[in-house]
Amino acid sequence: MSLRKKTYEVVVVGGGHSGVEAALISNFLGASIAIVTMDKNAIARMSCNPAIGGLAKGQMVREIDVLGGVMAETADLSGLQFKTLNKSKGRAVWSPRAQVDKRLYEKNIYNKLSLSSVSIIQEEAVSVNIKHNRVKSVFLRSGEEIKCSTLIITAGTFLSGIIHIGERKILAGRMGEQRSEGITESLVSYGFFSGRLKTGTPPRLDRGSIDWKKTSVSMGDRNPTPFSYATKTFNPPNHPCHLIYSNSQTHDIIKSNLHLSPMFLGDIGGKGPRYCPSIEDKIDRFKERDSHLLHLEPEWKNSDQIYLNGFSTSLPEQAQQEALRSIPALRDTSILRPGYAIEYDFFPPSQVKSTLETKEVSGLFFAGQMNGTSGYEEAAAQGLVCGINAVKTIRGEDPLILSRDSSYIGVMIDDLITKDTLEPYRMFTSRAEYRLILRFSNTFERLLKQTKQHSLLPDKKLATLEKALELKTEARKELNKSITHTNILKGFKISQKTPAVKILKRPEVSIFDLPLKTSIKKTTLVDWLKKDLLYDLESDIKYEGYIKRHHKEIQRAIKNENQKIPQKTVFSTIPGLSKEAMEKLQHIKPENLGQASRISGVSPADISSLFIHLSK
Incomplete structure (x- = not known):
């Protein structure tokens, strides 16, 4: 980290997942950069679930990796358990997820910042200075002015944040952390319009108070795939998570306390996330269900604090305790920190362009929950795009614009700027009409051209991706030429010599059944990447007809774009x-x-x- 100055090319307000991606990519691209954060010890804090990835989010994490971000590498270094979700479905929707040691994740991110020339300013940003529709500087609570060519605001839930626990209200940006005041009012004074959204988090439980014998164990994959192409050997730990269920007694207790929920009292004006509802919402909306699956997840290695995934709530603490103790494994449980809802300001993203620069003010960018999204991965992706485009703006170069057919990040940004954001936006595979070609395994192939065009990766990592693409292309040619003899494939009747690619189109045949000495198998690439390339090549071949149809649709859409x-x-x-x-x-x-x-x-x-x- 460099010494503090008074002028920077890029200033980032907020040190969350969005902020660190924006800062580190700006630094990599050669810009002078500072992060303004109220607590440098809270940088990259995982304020809710201790996990990275998941449905569609896992694809975004690898896209972040190919575009020069750090979330993927950091997750690989910090993971406690790795698992691919949706394995029972088609490969287009396979999504990796990692249970992460949140303390180690923060430490690893901070180490990356320490090795960079990013300045960290531990202060509160309170207002923005804009002249002639161009950002000029940001003012701090101390009265100090930090001048900048570009400004990226990634304030998370801190803008006028209010925590709700029953009828109790706490003015905070996160439990135990001061909220931010002034930025919203400053932006509104320049003509921007804001709204209110709400999110929530579940209670944290004392490990020693849980009856683990009354839970089911959930392990990760035995041979998982890492998120990052920079990861070489990958033998991560496989710490267990545990499963339990709510029951009719739990639901009755929650129903009897709904009148104390701030959501039902009308104390919260902000709309909550539709696809990550509180336990109160679940019970109210799904009255026919007599149980809901809950996950007991460690927050760090050997953690005494357990995250209860699936039980987000803003009920009074006593009601939370009573409901939890109706579950057999939690009869004697102790709450270390109650669940809560938090309401905060956001700026509807119709005010930003596809570069995430605001439409009315040059050099001003919004990312993360500022734009109405929910989730670490969504925030990190936006921060990365902002950081890249902030530097491009300064240099007068063409911006990075991601299309819907190139990435989930492109789908998200397009959704944000074209659709009304009435609730926190969360990415799902179902949002992508071209998800068959937006697979986790082909990320390098679909984004490599833009990565090279914008010089987003160090030479060594770029060389790995170029080699992977070259080998996949060679292997496809080899499969087209290869002739499989009738006696080679056990269990398959072949009446004549047939090209391997034709046999591979059969649903029951795997590429690993073919005794081919392809370029991929002979290469010095790490084993997990070889396997990934073969899986991806097989997907291309098996879904070739559908993929061709997608590409025709894309060509028609490009005319409009x-x-x-x-x-x-x-x-x-x-x-x-x-x-x-x-x-x-x-x-x-x-x-x-x-x-x-x-x-x-x-x-x-x-x-x-x-x-x-x-x-x-």
């Missing part, structure tokens, strides 16, 4: 547009026809009218 819409377009003057379309288009200001077509309330007829107008 390439039709740019001038930023100063006045949509109310365009003949043929419905009133709703005029209002939505004027509000969101899409950058191209493709984005316009994905806005809720804009019909195909509206797009046709807009196309005619743009063609004049």
